[in-house]
Amino acid sequence: MERKEYEMTQADLDKILEACKPVPYMVVGGVPPRSPQENANAAWAELGSRMGFDHMTVLPTGRGIRCFYAVPNDSQFRCTVCGQIGTVGRCCGLDTREPLNDLARAEVEREHKT
Numbered sequence: 001m002e003r004k005e006y007e008m009t010q011a012d013l014d015k016i017l018e019a020c021k022p023v024p025y026m027v028v029g030g031v032p033p034r035s036p037q038e039n040a041n042a043a044w045a046e047l048g049s050r051m052g053f054d055h056m057t058v059l060p061t062g063r064g065i066r067c068f069y070a071v072p073n074d075s076q077f078r079c080t081v082c083g084q085i086g087t088v089g090r091c092c093g094l095d096t097r098e099p100l101n102d103l104a105r106a107e108v109e110r111e112h113k114t
């Protein structure tokens with residue numbers, strides 16, 4: 001799939017920069033803190049699920065720190081009748097789709113509210 005260009009907000013950037021900061025190494029209750037790399041990954045994953053891209057595919061664009069390329073993460077459904085996986089999931093009827101990711105679940109939730 002092709003990468004699309006995204007631009008994060010200043011607030012999102014702050015969150016990621018904050019996550020990249022080194023954490024003081026203190027073992028609390030026998031659990032070591034997460035490394036900055038893990039924190040940064042978690043921050044990117046959160047941003048990706050909110051903005052709809054795959055956070056493992058992020059590349060810099062060279063046009064400012066808030067701009068980046070990533071592969072869009074479309075909603076994925078599985079048809080419960082034929083097992084087909086796709087972005088629509090209505091191949092065998094209106095109620096045969098099962099959401100496979102956060103985007104798809106959000107789509108289903110929106111539908112149930114309206």
Ligand SMILES: [Zn+2]
Pocket residue numbers: 079080081082083084090091092
């Ligand atoms: Zn089907």
